Amino acid sequence: MLLPAPYGTGLEHVSEPIPIIGATGALGWGLAMRLARAGESIVIGSRSAERAEEAAARVREVVPDAAVEGLLNDEAARRGPIVFLTVPFRAQSENLNNLREVLEPEQILVDCTVPTAAAVGGKATRTLGVWQGSAAQQAQEMVPDGVTVIGALHTVSAKTLSEPDAELGEDILVCGDRKADKARVARIIELVPGLRAVNAGPLETARIVEQITSLLISVNARYKTHAGLRVTGLGDDDHWG
Amino acid sequence: MLLPAPYGTGLEHVSEPIPIIGATGALGWGLAMRLARAGESIVIGSRSAERAEEAAARVREVVPDAAVEGLLNDEAARRGPIVFLTVPFRAQSENLNNLREVLEPEQILVDCTVPTAAAVGGKATRTLGVWQGSAAQQAQEMVPDGVTVIGALHTVSAKTLSEPDAELGEDILVCGDRKADKARVARIIELVPGLRAVNAGPLETARIVEQITSLLISVNARYKTHAGLRVTGLGDDDHWG
Numbered sequence: 500m501l502l503p504a505p506y507g508t509g510l511e512h513v514s515e516p517i518p519i520i521g522a523t524g525a526l527g528w529g530l531a532m533r534l535a536r537a538g539e540s541i542v543i544g545s546r547s548a549e550r551a552e553e554a555a556a557r558v559r560e561v562v563p564d565a566a567v568e569g570l571l572n573d574e575a576a577r578r579g580p581i582v583f584l585t586v587p588f589r590a591q592s593e594n595l596n597n598l599r600e601v602l603e604p605e606q607i608l609v610d611c612t613v614p615t616a617a618a619v620g621g622k623a624t625r626t627l628g629v630w631q632g633s634a635a636q637q638a639q640e641m642v643p644d645g646v647t648v649i650g651a652l653h654t655v656s657a658k659t660l661s662e663p664d665a666e667l668g669e670d671i672l673v674c675g676d677r678k679a680d681k682a683r684v685a686r687i688i689e690l691v692p693g694l695r696a697v698n699a700g701p702l703e704t705a706r707i708v709e710q711i712t713s714l715l716i717s718v719n720a721r722y723k724t725h726a727g728l729r730v731t732g733l734g735d736d737d738h739w740g
Numbered sequence: 741m742l743l744p745a746p747y748g749t750g751l752e753h754v755s756e757p758i759p760i761i762g763a764t765g766a767l768g769w770g771l772a773m774r775l776a777r778a779g780e781s782i783v784i785g786s787r788s789a790e791r792a793e794e795a796a797a798r799v800r801e802v803v804p805d806a807a808v809e810g811l812l813n814d815e816a817a818r819r820g821p822i823v824f825l826t827v828p829f830r831a832q833s834e835n836l837n838n839l840r841e842v843l844e845p846e847q848i849l850v851d852c853t854v855p856t857a858a859a860v861g862g863k864a865t866r867t868l869g870v871w872q873g874s875a876a877q878q879a880q881e882m883v884p885d886g887v888t889v890i891g892a893l894h895t896v897s898a899k900t901l902s903e904p905d906a907e908l909g910e911d912i913l914v915c916g917d918r919k920a921d922k923a924r925v926a927r928i929i930e931l932v933p934g935l936r937a938v939n940a941g942p943l944e945t946a947r948i949v950e951q952i953t954s955l956l957i958s959v960n961a962r963y964k965t966h967a968g969l970r971v972t973g974l975g976d977d978d979h980w981g
Contacts, residue, residue, distance in 0.1 A: 707954060718941070730959060731970055
């Protein structure tokens with residue numbers, strides 16, 4: 500189960516299931532639906548097996564031949580080498596505490612949480628200071644030794660991602676300490692049409708990237724839209740080879 | 741001199757000179773050169789009158805009919821209602837102390853400084869915590885009462901901006917507490933072909949926007965480029981009307 504995933508061209512499929520913890524929410528569900536539509540095998544995790552299966556059923560409504568199942572979080576997290584964590588920031592610590600017994604060395608945890616002040620009843624256009632510097636760095640501190648945290652998917656609109664007919668055309672900033680790990684996550688992200696993964700630097704760069712979500716939420720309110728982000732000047736090469 | 745600038749369509753010129761403090765550096769000089777090429781009257785400010793005039797001469801090399809002059813900072817800052825401050829962050833406080841005697845109520849100061857750790861010998865891919873929250877908020881604290889600070893031009897590459905033949909195609913995130921003030925600055929920014937001004941929110945949003953510079957510097961090193969930023973999903977309307 501924990502073998503390196505065999506991909507290279509970005510056009511091949513990932514051979515193992517992709518667990519998405521918190522995929523009952525819009526961000527995780529949108530990712531699940533779009534990856535399922537790209538032919539990936541998806542495992543939706545939730546605190547409730549019933550809600551997990553219900554979310555899986557909703558994926559099958561959009562993608563009739565989807566390979567998707569809904570399980571409790573701890574069962575889901577065992578099912579693939581790269582686990583996405585898409586819960587709200589206020590639930591991040593609780594989830595990571597629960598996953599501590601489950602995650603194994605060599606697994607990658609993709610932390611998608613954003614510490615907006617909404618987590619404590621404040622404005623989503625403002626952020627919380629996280630002691631470790633960022634939610635991703637907090638996650639790195641909380642996972643078992645040998646588990647690598649990658650930060651990603653902060654700037655894509657959960658609403659857009661979860662609307663089956665909405666077109667995407669934006670970048671995902673990927674933060675992590677080893678390029679090879681980031682590349683594995685990038686290959687999954689780029690299975691979603693319209694998403695490009697950009698190497699944003701070491702995990703500590705999540706301090707900056709996570710904040711951009713609040714900026715975009717502020718832009719959304721002002722422009723009545725669901726904004727995303729594109730980095731200009733990168734050229735069309737594959738930077739993950 | 742301090743009357744509101746008369747513009748509306750974005751195609752009209754700004755009628756008053758545009759002072760750019762620190763335009764001997766790449767960012768300010770690039771802005772000066774491109775606004776001069778757009779037909780604007782530019783006043784380059786520097787601590788040295790000689791260096792200011794030398795920078796103005798370099799603008800005239802690119803734009804032979806440029807309306808540009810080089811003056812000492814305090815003289816330059818009196819020449820127009822909207823003053824750009826394009827000095828390095830480590831020189832921001834000194835410059836604002838000097839300008840305190842010069843700036844007058846109703847003037848707008850466009851702060852373009854970015855508190856990267858390079859200001860204290862650290863990495864430009866990391867940022868400093870500024871007590872007030874951001875360089876722009878520090879500037880707001882330091883300017884005389886009645887002077888409005890707007891944060892802008894953090895994410896455009898100084899190198900690209902200062903290369904006369906380089907094409908731009910990116911957004912400038914504009915932070916400030918009143919839309920009318922941001923709109924005046926936006927009109928100037930959008931006189932530069934290839935730049936679009938996006939209303940990024942109140943001045944406190946500069947906390948986030950200034951950090952993005954460090955992110956882009958990190959991306960530049962990795963991708964061997966001069967990256968910029970675009971916000972997707974905004975549509976083509978003029979949002980400043």
